[in-house]
Each structure stands twice: as C-alpha cells, then as structure tokens.
Amino acid sequence: MKWGASCVVLALELVCAEQASAQTVTRYNFDIPNSVRAAAIQAIAHAAGASVSFAQPGNKSLHEVIKPIRGKLTLAQALSQALAGSEWYVESAGNGQVRIARSGGDASDIIVTGQRDQLRKEDSNLLTRSDTPLKNTPGTIVSVTQEVLASQNVTSLSEAIRNLPGVTYTPGPPSQIGSRGATTLGASFTSGLRNSAVGGDAPTIDVESIEVLKGPSSVLTGTAVAGGLVNFNPKRALGVSPAEFDFAVGSDKYIRGSVDVGGAISSDNRLNWRFVGLSEYADHQDNGGNAPHSYVADAIFGYRDHGWKIDASSQFYDTRIVYGRLYYDDLTTNTVKPVTAFSNDDNYYRTKSLSQNLSLERDLTSSKKFTLRLRSRLRYQYAEQTLQNQLYQGTYNIGLPQIQELVTGNSSFSKNKQFSSSTDIYAKLATGQLTQQFIVAFDYAWQNANQLARSYSAFVPSQPATLEPLPDDNTYGRSTLHATRKDYGVVVQDQIAWGAFHALLSLRQSWFDLTSRQQFIYTPNIYNNNADQRISKLLPTGGAVYELTDWASIYYTYQKAITPPQLNIQTYPGNPFPPSISTGHEAGVKMELFGGRISLTGDYFRKSNNNLPLVDPAHAGFYIAGPGQKSEGFEINQSGKITPTLFLQSGFAYTVSRDSKPLISAPRYQANAWILKNFKLGDGQIDLGFGGNYQDGTNLVLTNYSTGVTTYPKFPQKYLRFDAAIGYKNGPYKLNLTVNNLFDRFNIYTPLVATNLYQGVGREFRLVFTTALPR
Template sequence: MPTPNPLTLAVSLVSVFTVLTAQAESAQNMPADELDTLTITGQAATKTETPFNETPQSFSVIEDDEWEMRGARSVQRAMDYTPGVFTNQIGASNRFDYLVLRGFSDGSLSNTFLDGLKLMGDTNSHSSMSVDPWFLDSIEVVRGPASVLYGQASPGGVVALSSKRPQFQQAGELRFTAGNNSQRSAAFDLTGPLGASQRVAYRLLGLARAADTQFGPVEEERYAIAPSLTWDMTDATSLTLKAYLQKDPEGGYHAGLPYEGTVIDRNGQRIANDFFEGEDEYDKYERTQRMLGYELEHRFADAWTGRQRLNYLNSDVELNQVYAYGWAPGSDSELARYYSGADESLEAWTLDNQLEAHLRGGFIDHTLLVGADYQRRDNRVAWPSGAFPSIDAFDPQYGAEPIAIAPGSPQDHALRQTGIYLQDQMGLGDWRLTLGGRHDWVDISNTDLTTDASSELDDTQFSGRAGLLYLFASGLAPYVSYSTAFTPTSFVDANGDLLAPMEGRQIETGLKYQPLGTQDRYSISLFRINQENVATKEQPTDPYRAVGEIESQGLELEANAQLTDRLRLQAGYSYTDITYKRSDDGNEGNHAIYAPRHQASLWGHYAFDGGRLDGLDAGLGIRHYADIYADRANTAKVPEYTLIDATLDYDLSRAGFDGMSARLNVSNLTDEEYVASCNSLEFCYFGAERSVSATLSYAF
C-alpha cells in the first residue's frame, strides 16, 4: 500500500468541507425545528460542557458502542481508529494502555484521567493503572498540552475516561464471549432506581475474562467489579459514591526482541512471532488495584455550580520476568537473557474542587471556572535483578535456572502536587475566546530506604492557554490556540539531584465543522509542539542533563459522518514529524521513535434494513502505519504495515429471541505478521496476530 500523501489528503478534506458548508448554508432555509444541533461536547478539554465546534483545541470522543462494535478489550485498542494516537508502541502487549499522543511517549501512562481525576500511577515503576473498557461510557482524547486544567502532563495530550453511571431507569445486560487463544469472558451490567422516591439509583458492573496469548505459556486474566450509587439529595444537590476493584492474576506478555532476527534475517533465519524468550517458572505479572471515591455537586443558583471530586487508589504489583537483551556474544542463534523483578505497593489520593459560573458582563457571556486540586502518591518498590543462561531463538530449550539474582534495595517514590487554576470562556457574538492560567507547587522525592539517600525536587510551575474561535452559522469554526505543559521526570544529574520538569508549548490552528441537526464531526488541525529540559547525555555512562529539546509538528484530519440512515463512516489521518531538536547524545536532528510519520484509518459500518438481512450490521476497517524509526540514531526503520478489522452483528430479536444479539469480531483479518514498533535495535515488538471472537449479549 503506498504511503499516503499528507498534502493530497489535506486538500481533499478541505474540498469536502467546502461542499458540506454549501449544503449547510442551503439547509438554513429549513424550518427551525429541523435544525436542532445534537451537541457533542469536549468535557475533558475545558472541564465544562463546551460544544465540539466551540472548543479551540483538537479532541476526539469515542463512545462505548464504537469500541464494543470493534471488540476492543483495552483502552488502547478502543483508540485504534483515533488520529494523533499511536496504539502499537509495545505491539501485542495488553498489560498497560500505552498511548503515544502526537509523537510523545514520555509520561503517556500517567496522562490518563478517570472521571476528571488523574489515575495516579508511577511511570518510574510497573505500577501503572488500567481500567477495563467494559466499565466505561466514553473516552475523550485531548490532543496537545492540557496542564492548565490538570497539572503535570505530557505536551502530547491527555486521555479522559468516563465511567458508566447509575441510571434512574431499570436496565441490565449480560454478555458472554469466546474466541481463539482460549478467549473467554462473562460480564454483567445492572442499573436502576432504589425505592419509590426516585432519589437514589445504583449501578453494578462486573467482569471475568481470561485468554492465552500468542507467546508460549503466557496468559492474561482479569476479574473486576464496580458498584456505584447516585443520590439526588435535593433538586440542587447530587452525590455519587463509587468503587472499582480489579485483580489481574496474569498480566500477559511484555518484552521485545532484537531488530536483527525480527525485522531482518539473522544468518538467514527469522524469529517466529509466537516465540517466548522467558521461563514459565519465572514469568509473572500480578496486579491488584482498588479505587474508592465520590463526586459531590451543588447548584447554588442558576448561574453558580460547585463540584468536589475525590479518589483514593491502592495498587499492589508483583513481577518476575526473564527477558532477552540482544544476541549473546559469539553466537549466531542464542539470545542473552537477564532477570527483572518487582514488588510494589502504591497508595494515592486525588482531589479536585471546582466552582463554575455562567455570567454576563455587558455584551460578553462568560463561563468562568475556578478550581484547586491536590495529588499525592507514595510507591514503595523493590526491584531484584540478575542473570540467566542464554536461549536459542530458533530451537528454544526451557527449564534453565538463574545464574545469580541480587535483591533490590527498597525505595519510596513520593509526589505531592497542589494546583490552583482559572479559566474564562468568553462569547462575544460569534467569537469565542478562552483564557486560562494555573499555578502548581510540586514536590517529588525518590528515597533509598536502606541508605536513606534521597533525591528531591521542589518546584513551582505556571501553565497557560489562550484560544480564539469564530463560529459561523453553518457550523464551520476556524480557531487558533496556544498552550503549555510541564512534565516532571525521575532522572538525576551528576550530583544525584532530580532534573527540572520538562516544559512544553504548543501553537495549533484548525478548522472544525458540525453540520446543523447532526452528530457528524469534521476537523483538520495543524500544530507545532516544543518540549524543553528533556533529559539527555553525551555518552551512555554519562549523567543526565536537562538540555534537550523535542519538536513535534504535523497535520491531523478526522471525519465522523452518518452518510445515510444505514451507513456510518469514520476516517482519520495523521502526519507527525517529531525530531530531537537539541541533544547531547549524538541524535540531534534525528526523528523520534514510537511515532509513525504517516498513520491512516478508515472504518465503515452498515446496518441492513429489510429483506433476508434485516437485523444484520456489518463493519470493516483498515489501519495503515508507515515511516516508523527503529532507533534514535535513525539507522533503521520498521517496515510499514496495514491491518484489517471486521465485525458482523445480528439482532436475534428478529428471530424471536427478544433482547438478544450476537456479534463476530475479527482483528488483523489477514493475519499479517509484522513488527509494530521498536524501542531500540535490541527491543522490537511483534504485533498482534489474528484474533477471532464471538459475543452473545442479552439486554433486559
């Protein structure tokens, strides 16, 4: 498949915008009751209910029916068709939700928020949180810096997850899934009112699933349950209590293999994409996470609303892993192997207080948001390590014992962050001006609990955003914005001191369009992001210095359209040019890894109506990735690859089984064998093989 031409695609979408604008302008002569626009909001982008085409920043919203239709079993898979997001950083691994936003992979695991509060994992460890998509109602991806509202974050953007909430109408669903690689799962969702007053509603969701993987004996297993309760205390006050408990006894595969042997031949041979380089007796990833929280909202008057959100998180992780690190010296077929372990216990609190006001000052409408939040995290870790005998990659023999394992010194990773923020969204006729500012106090420390040696950072940061948008009556909205971000790191300098946080800034301009009376959305955006204070060093053994700079610039196109009553289309394209603009390690001017310069996707879904196919839905998607560098020195690339996904869904009520439906999902339909990405020439990651699953659902 030829590499897409970004200029051609940009011109094509602008042409589409022109045609659609003309159609919308002619539609303005229709009766007003036929032109009510169905509002799509960017809740995470502004922390307020702001319509899609009034938000001067690029974002995407993925609803649960979209990823369920495609059979996604993780948050990262739910975003496979979202432009600006690369979901194949670690290939077939499902352990963490790796998401590369606008080319930035640093901190992506910590840039996930659940119901407006940060999932306080520790990116300098194995304690990164995961929420199963069965428990989610929607996912919003905000592209570009969002520190003005959320504090520390990657300049690439944030991912906001929204939980399924209690409903005041009785409903329920049971779901059962089976597939290849011994996939099996069962899930339930129950909701409705409690008592006759209609003031209290509950929701209870649960899930149990397990599967083998394509990598030898490695398995995935998960059990989760989420109870929640909403109490409308008065007409103006609401309280929601919620909990999320998840246990992953088996965390799946998470390792890489050398470029030579996976992408290119090693003495005329290739490693199989189901090869397992570890040892079954020393392979374990077990994670238990518990979250408890509440949301309190009170309307003081028609114009004033106060909110408080709190979340407590506790996580325990135990890891044992034997992994490969390059070819063994002097061998044509054996991989050198090492051992890595972890025993981690994380505890975190997050709190966000908001006051929102809708005011009119003269001829300007204001949506004012004032907030103060607090984040606290402590993670006790111990990381044993050691060496293992090598293994033949083409004729593996298992059962080896470690050569040596050294216990790791226990450490404590602590973070405290307090922030205050102010945002004013102003409407002046058809103009929309957004201004925001935030000040943060950040304390970070890494302490060796054996020696009491500690590295500490006590810093303050200011983040800001300014955006200007003009909303035409047709629904067309050009905009321009500027925003900043900061990202603390765990790297230390020659004196053992933590480096100053990385600082990012972005300028973005774009065009949005939502035709009147529809949920269709079209957008094009151009951006440039610069991140400074990036940790870099001249030689591998040298200490780090915060002198590096990364620059990411590109183009993103996205279209979501209901073309007919039965045909829906979703299309996206990203051109991302991210380079090491300044660096001490010899890579200055090179392209970054984990960032396809070209990424394109297309998904079509058709619902049959009438005839023998009445009740049948069919979906087909294609994803293409090209121009991915395999190492920071840019000596090699990952070959481009194209993946096809498909689904068939049948409403069994048409056959007399009320409330029942059956769905077949196939990802990587052609069973393409490919390397998805590389971290270096020593660690490349096989992509997922073909997956086939069948799901039976009963809604009542």
C-alpha cells in the same frame, strides 16, 4: 424544590437511550406552527426522541399560544423558544443535561435528557473544565464511546486505542500512549483525576467513553505529559439503562461473561444504582504470552434531588497483561528477527486495583442570567502490580569463542496509593449576546509508591536465561524504592462566548513535590540513590474559536505543560533532573456535515519541549539534559453518521521532526477507520463493521551503553491490520462476531527500543451473545 412537587410543570424522559452526553449540540429540524405551549413541547420531545408528561396539565402557562418554532435547533434552543414569555427557562446543566428551571425557584425542578447519537461523543471538559461542544473547543479531542467498543467486542485499553486517530500504543508497564511525537509516560486519568502509577491498563467495560486531548496541556492535570492526556469517562447510575448480560467464546480458549444492571433505590427514582461486572480469560494470547485475564466489579450510585447531583462508585479490577513474542531489529540486514535466546511466553504484569470515586455538584444560585455552581471530585486508588519480564540487549563479544547474547530480567512487586481531588467554583453570566463562564479551581494529587525489585542478567549460551522468582526481603541484589509525590495547583479561567466568537483564557500555578528513597542491597553492601525535587511554575493556556457558519468554525490554541522527570532519571552529581517544558501551537477547522450527523476536524500543529534525558557517556546509569525535540504535522479526524445507517470513525495523522533529531516511537504516517453499516432483515437488524490501522515511518532508539552513543535507526516495517464484525439483533437479543487482524498479518506494536519489539496480536475470533432486559 423536590422532584414531583406541585409546581413541576413537565418532564421529559428517555424512551430507549442513556443520558445524553451530546444533546446540547445535536441539532434537529423543527417545523412547529403556532400552537399552545403544551403541544409545542410534545412536538419538540418527539423530534428529539423523548417522551413528555405534565404534572399539572391544567397549568395556565401550558395553554398559552406561542410563536412557530422552525429551523435546525438543539433541544435546548427549541425548548427555550417554547418557554419564552413564561416563568420557565432552559440552561445547560453539564454532563449533557438540560435543566428547565422556574425563575426564582430551585434549578433542579426538571432535568431534561434527550436522545443522543451513542456512537460519538460531541462534547468534552478536558480542555475547558466544563462541558463544551467540541465545535466550540479550541483544541483537538478524539474519543471512542462504549457503543463503538461493543461493536468490536473490545474490553481492553490496547484495543480501544486503535479507534483514536493519531494515537499509538506500546505495551508496558507502563504502557506508552503516544501522540504528536511524545508519550503519556504511563499517566492516565479518570474524570480528570490522576490514576495510580501502577494501575496498569485499566479495563474499559465500565466506561462510557475514552478521550485523548492532543498536545501539551496542564489546565486540568497540573504537571502533565507532553504527548496528550488520556481520560476515562466512567459509566453512571441514572436509572435509564436496560439490564444487559453477555456470554462470549473465542479463539485461544477465550471465554467471557459480563453484566450491566441497575435500577432505582428510592421510590421517587432520585437514587439509582448500577453494577458492572466482567470475567474474561484465555489460555494464551495469539502470538503472545500465557493466561491473560481480566476481572472487574464496579458498584455505581447516583443521586439527583434538592439541587444535588452526586455520583459515587467503588471499582475493583484484576488484570493480567501478557506480551507478544519478542523480536529485534537487525541493522546489518535491515530486517526484524525473532529473539531466540529465550522465550517470553511467561512474561506478564498483573495489576490489582481498588478505587473509590465521588463527584458532587450543586447550584448555589441559578437564574436565566446568572448561575453559581460548586463542584467537587474525589478519587482514591490502591493498586498492586507484579512484574516478571525478560529483555534482550543484543549480541556481545566478551572474549569467549562465540558471540554472547545478553539477556536482562526484571522481577518486582509494587504498591501504590493515589489520592486525587479537584474543587472549583463555576460562575456563568449571560448579558445579551455575551456569555462568560468563570472558574476558580484547586486540585491536589498525592501518591505514595513502594517497590521491591530485582534485576539480573545472563550471557547466553554460557548462562541460562530463566525467569527469576519475585524478590523478597532476603533476595541478593534487590532494590527498594519509597517515593512520595504531590501535584497541586490553582486555576483561574474565563470562557467567553460572544455571538460567533468563543475564547478560552486560563492561567495555572502548578507545584510539584517529590521525595524518593532508593536502596540497592548487595549483602552486606547497601547503596543509596535519593532524590528530592520541588517545582513551581506558572503556565498559561489560551484559544479562540470563530463560527464561520452554523456548520463550520476555525480555531487556534496555545498550550503549555510541565513534565517532571521519571524516578529513575538521575544526574551523576545527584542533582534533581530538570523538568521538561512543552509548548504547543495548533490551528484548524471544525465542521459538522450531513445535517450535523458527522463532525470533522482538520488541524496543523507545532510542538516543542526541552530537557530530554540523554545517557551520560561519562557515567554509566546516569543522564544529562538534552536539547529537547521539535515536531509538527497535521491531522484529519471524522466521527459520526454519513447516513442514518452508516457510521464512520476515521482519521489520518502526519507527524515529523522539525530538527535533525528524529522523533522516537512516533510514526510519520498514521491512519485508522471503523465503518458500521446496519440494515433491516425481517424483524431484526444486521450490523456490518469493517476497519483497519496503518503506521509507517517510525524511528527507534538504540544506545550502546559501552560507548554511550545513541543512534535512531528507521524501523523497516509497516503496521497494517484489518478488523471485521458482523452482528444480528432481534428484539433484546444480539449475536456479534468479530475477527481482529483479519488477514493474520505480522505486525509489531509501535516500536521504541530496537532490541525489544513486541509482536502485535494475530488473528483472533470473538463471538458474543448479548441479551437486554426491559427497564
């Protein structure tokens, strides 16, 4: 049935907000007395911040008198009460939408979108593969929305991560995002689909939110990463966002312009378009390298009609990421000292990426008791990455009169093609108090990588430490890499809701195929290093949530994941290095406080893995399988509004090793906070923001490649920074000033290797002017 057909009874639409990604869980206080159905629906829409119009005002069912609607209810619950006894019913449509459908009719008759709290994300599909309120999700998912990033003038992943409790960032490539004592190994995902391995730190200007699923999990991604899953939720074309333009200036000759515009292509507003663009550049990064930049163009399309929900986009970005100044940990004095053997101001990695994304969803059948839905997502990404970087390896006495400092360099050009897809059949069955959501899914990811690289070394001061040019087909000492990787699997899952009890049962069969061919060319000699690996593993995931009250629930989850080794990890006999199996246990409490305005999660976790690579002491350049690591800890995360004008996003995480081997690049103590307060000033509004980040208790890894001995010294410094923002809004205009690292404190990014420590960004200013045009 088409939108606008004669049988459509009502339509609710936004007046000033984007699509509600969270209205299915946001609760409102309703007190609607006995009234006719049309009046009750109007009152519900008003309470949820929406407007309502009726295509057929004379429809008989609209003038029937209904019972009172009272209490704290979601939009869907209130509408269900208002429509009780009629031919219409309400159901969740995923992605935060609510459908009003007619029994026996097309389920896309009406789509209702209510106002939401844009500063926090209240549902996710990372663990459950279907949009589920975080309160009912048996696991910990932390996120940051575009609205919070805009309040901080943030456009980069490195700065966005500071908002996520218990999550750390170490510059790449690949950039390491850590959680619970392990890292992502550079892996990231868009709408649950794997991104290119050389995609770099993708920009954040065209995302609605960034999420991290804590702990090991392979339900969504197949072969996974033990430290957590990083997922980008892209912006969509829904025809409800106002056109926005901004211009910014800042310290270090920073300049930026961005645009976010959209509208309807079809006369009935069923086909919409959106364009997001960014151009930003600086002379240099404070305490870092030269000429960072980010250029983004994203064309987005969305279609809603005939029961179809289709989203498509074409994204291009060009980023140049530079490094902070280089330091090392001097173990003799237990202090951090600058590397003086060379300057790394010109070190960088640059990524160019072009991707195509397509999402299709359609209800095959739908009624009040049963829904059968087909969903499919596709992503193709081609990325190129250029790297020029020098690293410090410490001091050596090689028989010369003075101590020598060893410097190694890397220059490489990489090309990567990534295709990712997922298709599933979703069935929802409601019988009385019992609701079951079955999913049978198949996903497939294919990746082809080619790299031309050169590594070199110099002993300073007897040799100069200079940045070498990129290699070509005639460069002496070059290496070539050709690799093909396939990840695919089948998932069978059941999500059960029975009154206050919610359960997740999932079983996944994962397959992993890798073919790698590497050559080291020292004319006329050629050395080969080939690897082939095949992995097949059946992994379970399960969890349960019990709602103690309407504002508090307890939960437990059990997760397993399999992580293949990196391409450069080889055993001396040439056998494939075994994969790492991670196991996670987590228990906690979830609460919605202050009338549901703020969510709080507290959890205790235990995690273990095996087959970690250790340097082979008998064969330089090769590895042996180590015993793995065990960690445990607890976390507290908060997000939401304490009052209608005071927003808080904060957290604390404590992580410690459960065996004699300390965790690497995993702070024992982490804390973060971002507070936003707004108040009226004349005809405008003042927004004040303040927050900070704290890390302490990190261990490094230090390997003596001459002896093969590895030690884990404790890093002697704390990480502490404060950030502030002040903005003024008046009508469609906003001026926002942010200061990062307010007190210009010396910080080191979450450290990994003791000889190469990157300084965090110093004090930076950003002043952004934004104007929004009416829809």
